[in-house]
Amino acid sequence: MGLSGSRITARSTTSRKIRQELDALGYPFRSRSDTEVIVNGWHAWGPKIFTRLRGMFALAIWDRRSQSLILARDRLGKKPLYYAATTTALLFGSEIKALLTWPGVPRTADPSAIDRYLTLGYVPAPGYRLCRDFASFPRLTTSSSRRARTKTSAHRNWSVIGASRSRVRPAATGVPRT
Numbered sequence: 821m822g823l824s825g826s827r828i829t830a831r832s833t834t835s836r837k838i839r840q841e842l843d844a845l846g847y848p849f850r851s852r853s854d855t856e857v858i859v860n861g862w863h864a865w866g867p868k869i870f871t872r873l874r875g876m877f878a879l880a881i882w883d884r885r886s887q888s889l890i891l892a893r894d895r896l897g898k899k900p901l902y903y904a905a906t907t908t909a910l911l912f913g914s915e916i917k918a919l920l921t922w923p924g925v926p927r928t929a930d931p932s933a934i935d936r937y938l939t940l941g942y943v944p945a946p947g948y949r950l951c952r953d954f955a956s957f958p959r960l961t962t963s964s965s966r967r968a969r970t971k972t973s974a975h976r977n978w979s980v981i982g983a984s985r986s987r988v989r990p991a992a993t994g995v996p997r998t
Contacts, residue, residue, distance in 0.1 A: 834874040862890075870962050878914050878957070890964045897959025904954045910965065916954055926953040 835857040839849065847860040854877075861869035862881055867890070876898035881890040891912060893901045903912040904919050906926075911919045919925060933948035943949065945956055957963070 888964045888966050892962040893957050901957035928952045
């Protein structure tokens with residue numbers, strides 16, 4: 821898969837283990853960054869890399885070979901990823917101010933979201949957005965959009981139901997397990 825670019829904001833707690841797997845598969849590394857692990861992981865496993873990652877991340881990868889833009893966000897939604905669609909572009913960033921730099925991007929405020937922000941100190945999601953023209957990318961989700969198509973497809977890359985039970989450990993309370 822030819823990548824012509826990636827924009828990744830990540831802190832993965834599993835990158836050392838993934839790096840070892842990729843190293844065994846013959847993938848070269850020039851640095852110790854999580855970004856390099858994710859890009860090589862994309863080459864090796866495609867979208868399955870996102871199910872292997874633990875920690876917070878929001879990323880965009882342009883896959884030159886399939887002419888696809890891949891956006892992904894971590895399981896718990898710790899790292900934000902905002903987007904807005906205009907008539908000429910799909911804008912995205914980990915901060916809304918990145919979207920505001922685009923000339924002519926609409927900036928319609930949502931009074932009910934502002935009310936909730938002033939009352940609660942945050943904007944409850946989903947359902948409310950300070951700016952109606954921007955949306956927050958859902959947690960647990962990966963989306964890809966091909967250049968030839970205007971439609972995007974999105975799917976969750978993890979669920980609590982599918983999580984391994986072997987990782988759950990009982991609390992040390994002194995109560996014997998039954």
